[in-house]
Structures are given as structure tokens and as C-alpha cells.
Amino acid sequence: MAEREPVIGIDLGTTNSVVATVQGTQPVVIRSRSGSNLTPSVVAVSKAGKMLVGAIAKRQAITNPTDTVYAAKRLIGRKFSASQTQEALKVLPYRVRAGEHDDIRIHLGEREYALPEISALVLRELKADAEAFFGKPVKKAVVTVPAYFNDGQRQATKDAGKIAGLDVLRIINEPTAAALAYGLGRTINGKIAVFDLGGGTFDISVLEVGNGVFDVIATGGDTFLGGEDFDARVIDWLVADFQKEHSVDLRGDRMALQRLKDASEKAKIELSTARETQLNLPFISTPQGGGAALHLQKTLTREQLEEMCGALVKKAITICEQVLEEAKVKPIDLKEMVLVGGMTRMPAVQAAVKEYFRRDPSKGVHPDEVVALGAAVQAEALTGAGTDVVLLDVTPQSLGVAIAGGYVRRLIPRNTTVPTSVTEVFNTSKDQQSTVKIMVLQGEAEAAHQNELLGEFILTGLREAKRGEVEIDVTFDINSEGIVSVSARDRETGQQQSIQVTASGGLTEDELKKILDEQADLLLEVKSEEEKKKKVAELKALAQEVTELIPQLQEATRGSEFGQDAISKANRALEQASKASEAADLARVTESIDTLTRTISLFKGVLQRIGR
């Protein structure tokens, strides 16, 4: 039986990303090469020009702010001019500018990157971890996105996967993946809530689960509420206290700030299980006027932390109330409560959730791994190996057309499972109208201009008649890939026009192709470098061996001229090997390897015959 191709599920989070797979029947998290389950979704270029991804990039995020990209998820798939983009740019320290198509470009190091390229770097890191885990290449993956992501954002995520060298089988919603991880599709029929408080964003989703269908009936949240905000509160407290004690503002020192951030996060995590923790930061600051470096040593209790962060927790609960009310769901109607995200480990958060939802949340799965595990389950199911139900994909937002008066006629409501196809009859709105314009909109707003325009086309040759007499069939068709096709047909003449609406992730086809080619070249170059390094190491080892054999041979053939020629040739070969390794010329290195290999073989043979 041929070995199955490995598939992975990836939780591409705002702050941290996780990769998992199903081993046997159980989904497991694949640890990073550094041994951690979580990989920070941070990309940076060091001062030396080296690309850093993951934990190493996070360690220098504050000391190298302009060349460190984090929370790219807040920007991926959005237009530069979008309000959410402008809101996000206010707090982001790295350089962002508008692209040719109003897309977002990030300046990192010495070049600019599209958002999918940034996310691709993280995905590539996860892919490498998975390949290290499997010991073979990994191609297929299921990637999760927030439930409120539009088609453009989802497409951009897919593009990122493609750039990373992954075949993204499916883009699934994060709450859905979480529900899958708990196996709720099999055990529950009803409504569940997914409380997702991650590192950077907060999402509350209400799903209708039944018959293997996970229908997201409500979703909401705050893209700027997450664990980092909790860390910030701790940092503020430490800085204020240090300033009071030493009259030194640690915010002015990036190194100190970085250490404070790391220490605060660590303390916050520790306080989820301990009542208090020590923050010990020796040599945190050197006074301006010189002298011994200052130390920071503080004790932080859970109570203090909860007091500092209470408002944040309350905000999250408030958002839950709004979403449930909108969905006309009461907490008591929920069958299950799923916690997602590391911050849900915080006792205060759990308490608040319990208090509002009036039930204990499910804790069987680690909240920071659950999404990735669910994605792995879905990936396993999609490849046909798994027995789990395949999630039905749904449209995240309603699709419709603009109608007279500036309103929207929704043809496909949001959360409609895909694939789907809907047809509706429309009429002309004016007498003698021979042309009609079909505008495809996506969104929930009533006014046409408040929704996102996916595309438009014109249908001509209509029979001139009084208004309302001409009938036109408009069909919305969404396939399993999420591609929306809209067509309009004159019932009377049979004339038809259609468009295919493909979500744009910000990159054009040509751009995507170019990036993919560059990536391929880069991969080749990386591989070539790796191979060169290996060869050079091998050459050096051979040279060392020859160097050790020469005196032995000289000793063995002392007093005779036998072997002198060989020794001199060996010395020459060593010189050439040294030059080849210095030049790192693969061809010369390979040639030297052959030469030295033969030399070693010869010398060993002679020594063997002589009896040494």
C-alpha cells in the first residue's frame, strides 16, 4: 500500500500559528523545530539582512520594529483604502504603502512584500516543521481563517498557501475547525458557541451543528482585542513602578521594553496556573549618568493581573452579548461552549465566560491548539482517509444584486452552504428599456453602496416594452471552490450574459505567477546552498583524513622513494581542495572530493600492504 501523502492542518493565527496532523485517528500538533507547539506569526529581517520567522523574529520585534511584521492577518486581503486597514495602520510600526491596485505592500528589509507573501513565509515555516516531522515533503494543507473573512481575504490566504508551496485543500472557518476538533459534528445537534480569545483578536461565533453541517449563524468580535492587550497592561504596571522607584522610563529603551514584554507574557501565562509569579529582570537598564545597571524584581499576583485586565475581559463578554442578541440566540440555547485561544486559559476569562453562558466551557482540547487540530481533521477527511464528516463550506457573507432605488436584493444569504445555485427573476424598471446592468454585491447592508462590489456586467438587446414587461433571470452560482458565477438571461429573447466573480486576494494572476517563479528560484538557490555546504563539509573531512594519512605513509615508506610522488600529488590535491572550499565552487569541490577519495583509497591500500 502506497504511503499516504501527508496532509496538515494549519491555524494561521494573528499572533501564533499551529500546524497539526492526524496520526492514526488522533489529531496531533506538530512541534516546531525549536520544540514549541506555537509558532509566532512574525516575520522580520535582521540588521544583518537575515530573514527571521517565528519565535526568533518575535524576540527582536521591539528592538527592530520597522523591519518586523506581525499581525499581518489584520491586513491580508484588504484594500489599502479600507477603513479597517487605516485603523490597523495606526498601531502598526512597520512600513506599509498602497500597491498598484490599492492593495497593501509592506516594506521589509530591502524590498517590498505583498501580504500573501508575508503570510507565506509563516506557512513555509510551518511546512518545514511538518516536513521535518514527516521526513518527507508536505504539499496538501487545510488552512483556517476567521469566520468573518470575505472572499478576498480567503483568496489571499489561499494565495499565501500557494506561494508557500502548499496545495490549500480548503479554507475553513476557525470556529468550525474548533467544533470539528471537539467532534461536535458527530455528537451534537444544535447551537454551539465558540469563544475565541487569541493573541490579537477576539471572535465569538454561534454555530448550528447538525447532520455534519456546521452552520455559522452568527459571528462577531474585535480584531484589536487579544492577549497582547493583557500583556500591555502588565507592562504599564511594571514601567510605572520602576519609574517611581528609579526615575527611569523603561519605555525609552527598546531592549528593556522587549524584555518587559517577554517577561509580562510569561508572567501572565504563569499566573493562569499559579497565584503569583516573580518578574526578575537583572540589568534591565543602565543609568544615564553611568553607574551600575539597574535590576527589576517584582512580584505579580493573579489578583493584580485580574484587576489590571478586568476591563478587557468585560469587553469580550459585552461583544458576546451583542452577537448572541443579533443571532437571537440566548446563552441557554447553546448546547456547548467551546473556548479557543490561549487567553481563554486565564481563570478570569473562564470565569467570565462561565458566568455569562451559564455553563462550563469545554476544556478537553487545548484552546490554543484546537483550531489546528480541527483543520487537521478536515484535511484528513478531505483526502478521503478520514471518516470524519466533511465540512460543508458556507458563504460567509450574503450575495446579491443592486436593484432600482439603490437597494440590494440578496440572492444567497450568508452561511449558505456551498456549492449552491440560486436563480431569481427580475424586471425592467423603465419603459422602453433595452439594457440592464447587473451589479453583484456582497455584504449585509441594505443600501447597495454599503456592500462590496464583486463585479458587474451589462445585458443588452432587451425587447423594448413597458417597464415590468420584460423578465430577466439572474442566477448566482457558487461552486465548491467558492467561485461565484452570476448570469442574466432575457427570458423572451434568450439572450444571456454572465460573469465569474473570483475573489481577489490582492495579487493579480501575473503577480502571483511571478512570485511563484521567484519562490521556485529561491528554493532552488536555498537547496543549492545547502548542497554546497554539505559538499564543502565533506571535502574538509576528506582533506583532514588525507592530512592524517600522509605522515603515516611517509613513515611507512621511509628510506625509499616509493610513494613520494603520490604524497606530493596528495599535497597538491589538498591545496586544490582548500582553494575549492574557500571559493565554494560546487564543481571544484566535487572534483576535489573525487580526488581525495581516490587518494584515501590508495593510501589506505598501501598502508594495508605494508602492514600498518
Added chain:
Amino acid sequence: MSKERAAQLVDAGVWLKLSGDLDGARRLFERALKLDPGNEKARQLLAAPTGEVPTSSPSAETSNPFERAGASSPSAVEREWGIVTGPGGTKTPAPFRSGDSSLDQDWGRMTGAESPVPKVAPVIPPVAAPSAAGLPPPPAFSTSPSQATAQFAMPKEVRGAAPSSPSAPGTMVFAMPDEVRQAAAAPASSSPSGTLRFAMPDEVRQASSPSAASSPSGTLAFAMPDEVKAALGDAPPGATDRFAAMPAPFSPKPSAEDDFQAMAEEAPVDTSLPVERRPLKSSPSSRVATPLSPPAQASSPSGTLHFAIPDEVRAALGQAPASSPSSPSQVSSSPSGTMVFARPSAVEQVVKPQAEADEFDKLADEAEEIPLSSRGSKRVAPLPKPAARKGPGKKGAAAREAPAPAQPEDWGHLTEDTGRAAGSDSLAATPSSAGLPPPPAYSSPSQPGSTQQFAMPREVAPARSSSPSGTLQFALPKDVRQELPPEPHPVPKTISLSGEEAPRPPETVVLTGDAPPPEPPKATPPLFSIPEAEPGTPSMFSGGAPDPMAAFNPALLSAPAPPGLARKPDAPPDSAWQWKASSTPPQITEEAPVPRPSPTLDPKAQSAWDLRSNPGIKLEAVVGADRAMDLLSSDSKVQRDPAKAKQDEIATILRGARDLLDLDDHTGAMELIDKAEKLSPDSPEVRQLKERSERTLLAMFESRLGHLEKLPRVLLKDDEIIWLNLDHRAGFVLAQIDGTVTFEDLFAVSGMSRLDTARILAQLVDEGVISRG
């Protein structure tokens, strides 16, 4: 050049021989022969029996300062000492007459360098044997008869002094050392104690009172500077009178010799005291002091000066310093030879007020650096040599032109104007046969009427300040002497030291305060014209006597100004190379020699080294053209290019950095390179040096880390870490080490340069804080 050097060595060897150092003399002769195998003198000296000094044949062109052209063959002593005629015109035998003609010859040779300085009338002291104490003969003096100036260089070896002898007004009396006297075998008619008489400048004469004309035997009388007087304290009654009305030291007075003689004879001398113990009067003025003290305070006969012997001289004689409280004002203790001189600083200071003293110093110092050439265009004819002496011939004459090797080169030599008035015989002084070093030779102006220019030698400068009693020292630089054209020197004014009246040619310089000073030469502007004294400045002369330093007005000297250095007559008084003319320049004789054209600094010249304008300056002889640099005063209008200055600073810093790199002090080199980088961030040289240093340092630090792909671990506990001496940067790096990051990762996350990170990590490894890779 080697011949000249050989001649110098020969001369020095002669002196050593005379001093009794035969081995040293022999070595010098041998060296001279090596340099110049054709040096007959050296060969003769080597071959000569001990004590004998071969003579050199006289030559018309000899630069023997004491040779006079056309003069009858004088004795060697006469030749050496010049011809001094007393007021009566009789020839005074040279004080150092010696029967050894070779010694006479040596005298002449030792002192016979060419000099642009007008040759002063040779001073023939009374024949007196030098003291048995082996004192060196007094220095030779040359005076310009026509200008009635006397210039002389006082050697360091001036020691002792013969007892003073009465001197006639207008005469300068030198105490002659016993040895000199003995060697010279001075005739009885000479000064009984072996005094050296010189024509006294008019200023001196004027300043001195006629009654103080006579000086104790063996004393050289000069106008005493105020400070000398102050240093000396109260002088004995006899001595007090001597310094009354002291004239300028070298004010020429054609007819003042009688006055000088009279001055020297008039002033009684307390002969009860040894000459060196006879107090000298000095004025109460702190700085205004010259060898010629004001007449009111003079204690010596008019025109006579008593000076304490410099300490170094005393030390050589084994005497107590003159500045000792016991004898603050005593002269040399030599019974027979007391030579007293004024302190050169006093000389200059008497001329000008204190404010101008600095200018003198400055110019004098500058004069040391700048080769002066005499303005005198005529060479002083050498003194006639004693008949018994045989000169070395032309070669010897040429050799004689070289300065005595034992003397500082700047001393120059006296080239005596051998031309003298009829009836005045010159007496040459021969060096002591006791082996005393010869007096320094002085070059005198070659012709009367020309001005004398001289550079204050370096040796004079310390002597000025150190000698408590004051030593008047003047020397003509070698270059100055060489500038002198070989023209005969008019007969200088003769000075009688023995009290005998000698016919005084008009150009004879007499040191007397009575006769009016001669008219200054009009043709040649002075090289060093004395700055005008400020009104109210105490003058060394009371009673309105002319400023004695006016005697130093080169206009009084017969030597023309050296080319390139003289200035135009109408040049502003404060321009370079220029002394301010005195208000009453001393008079000079009518028969002043035609001066040579003075070298001038072209007003358009941009540099002192501008050869076009200063043809007299042989730049290549002094220093390479590219090395000649002008002075730049602190307030000079010439602004230094700031960019150049910055470049120079950077170059200096980089030079230091390279030196440190060569010494493998890369840390120190980096500090300097950082400094240079701040000054010039874009300099490729700085960048290159920085990269080189960084590479080396980085390699050093990384080698201490081990494998960079390994994961370091913290080896200390938290409570141990806190006691380390780290800064916040090291603390940050240490905080990143958690067992999950490699050294390479640390380089990436440190936020610092790789070098700084490596340095910190190496420190942590060395201190055992973290493990090695």
C-alpha cells in the same frame, strides 16, 4: 666641507694641545687628516714634538681676525689680539705675546673666520702672562675703528681675569688671565696686569666718567647694567667711582680713545681686593641692566666696566658662584686676569624698556634660526701675524676661516680690520702657552661705517639668564661670517688698555662716555636697530647720556647687512629683521666702509623663503625648499584651512589606529577609528580600516564562542547573575539565552552589531556565565 671640518678639528686640536690634552689633540689631528689628507697643519702637528704647534704661513686672504693687511709683521700675540693703540698712539704689546709663533698662528686661525661684522679695532691688551691657574685667555674682541663699535663674543670658557690695569679713557680694559699673560709674555709696557684694551664705544665713554678711566689691573671695564649693579650690591668706594658715568659699551667715538684711557685711569681701583672680588655696581632697576651701568652708579673709571664672572666660569675655576650671598658682585678671583662682562640680557635691556626686551629676545631667537649674513660687504682684513708664526698658507688661511671647533658655531669669528691709522701699532695677543683655550673669535665688520649684525647665539641665551653677573656674549654666525667679502678692513680704532695714549684713528671705537658718538652710517640701514626707549624708562645712563644699546646699532658697525636680511631704509620700523632705530644713533667715523647692499625682503614676497626677493638666503644650504615654512602667529590673518586641519586630524588618528593594529590592540584601534568616523563618516580609508579591525576583532571573539550553531546555556543561577557586573546590553543578550537559541540566533536578535554581540558573548563565556558552543 671636509676640508673645513678638518681645519676645525685641527684648530680644536691645537687648543687641546695648548691645554695640555695631548692625546685628545692627537686624536683630533688624526681625524682631521682622515677628512683631509692634504691638511699640512694636521700633519705637522702630529709630527711636531709635544707642545709645539706648527705655524701657518701668513696669507693676505687669511681670515685671521687679527691680521691686518699691510701691517708690518707683528708678533703673534699682537696679531691675535689685534692692534691696540693707547691714547698716545703707542703700540701696546699684545697681552698674550708668546714666543711660540705657532701658538700665535693658532690664535689667529682659531679666531680668524670671515665675518660680515665689521672688524673692530683689535684690542691688544697689555702684555701679561696668563695666570698660572690655567685660565683661558680673554676673548678676542674686534672693534670697528671707523664705527667705534666693538663686538665680541664672550666664550663660555671665559674664566678668571687678570688683575685690572688702569685704562685710559676710551679704552676697554679686560683683565687678562695669568696664563694668557704668561703665554703672551706681555712687555712691561703693557698693562701691568695684562689688561686687554678695546676701543670703547662712545656711549660707553659718555656714560662713564673721565675720572673713572683707570681700572684695576686686569679688569675689563664696561658700563655696568643696572641689574648687575643690583646683583652686586654696594661696591667698594674705589669700585663705585669706577662705574660712574658709564657709557654705552660699544659706542664708537673716533676721538674718544683718549677719553676712555682717561676714564680708565681716572677711576681708582681698589686693588686691595682681587679683581673678582671687587664689587660691581648695578642699578636698582630690576631689568634695565646692561654691561654698562649708569654713570651715577658707576664705580669704575669712566668707560670701564666691571662684571662678575659667570658662574660657569667660576665653576670652572673652582670658585663660588657670583650669586652667592657672600660675593654677589665679585669678579673673578684670578689675581691677574679678571675679565668681567655684562650679562647680555642686561645689554639688551639697557637699551630698551622692559616691553621691548621681549622683542629683542624674540628677534635674537629668530636671529638664531635665520642665517644672518653680514651687511658688511667688506671682509675685515685679518690681523697681522707674529713674525715667528707661520701660517698654514692659503689652505691654512682657508682653514682658519673656519670657526674654532671648540667654539660654538654660532660664535663666529672676529675678523679684524687690520687697517689702522698710522702710528698705531697693533698688538696681537697670543694664547697662553699654558694651554688655555683661545678666546672666541669674533668677526667684525669689514669696514668702518658698515653696520654690524650678529645673531645672538643659542649659547648666549642661557648664559644671559644664568649668569648672575652677566656675560655679554655676542657671536656672529658662521654664515654671517662667510657672507663677508674679502675686503680689507679699515684700520679700526685702537684702544689702549695700558693707559698709554695711542693715536686714535677716526674709526677706532673707544669706550668712553665723553666723546660724542660717531655718526651712524647712512648708506646701510641697520639690521638690528635698537628700539626706541619709552619716555621715562630709566636709562642706564644718567644725565641724558645716549642709550647704550644704540651702540648695537648695526649702523655703527662696518659690516654690511647680509643680503636678504637687510631692509630698505624706508621700511617701516616694525617689519621683520628690523630693530627700531635708536633715537640717537651712535656716531660713526667718517671713514665708514662702503656698505654692501643690504638684503631686503621684497614687500611683495609672500614668504620669508621667497628666494626671488631674498637672494641672500641660500635656502638650499639651510633646508630643502619644500621644507622651508613660514612662521604663523596665533593671531595671524592667514587662516588655516579648516578642512585641511580636519584632514590632518583624521590622518593623525588613522596613523595611531594603524599603529595600534600593528600592535594587535584592536580594541584601542577601534576607539580611534570610531573617532575618525565621527569626523569623516564617508571616508573610504576610515571605512576600510574599520572593516579590517572589525573583522579581526570579530574573529577573535567568535573563536572564543565555539560552534556558533550550538545552544548556549546559562550556567549561573538568578541570584548569582545579579552580582555580575554587566550593563543593560549584556543583560538583554543574557536574557535571550534560554536554551532554545543558538549563538547565531543571538547575533540576529541582539539588536546590536555582530561585533558588539560577539564581544558580550565572549565576555559571558570568559566569565563562566554561559556555556561555550
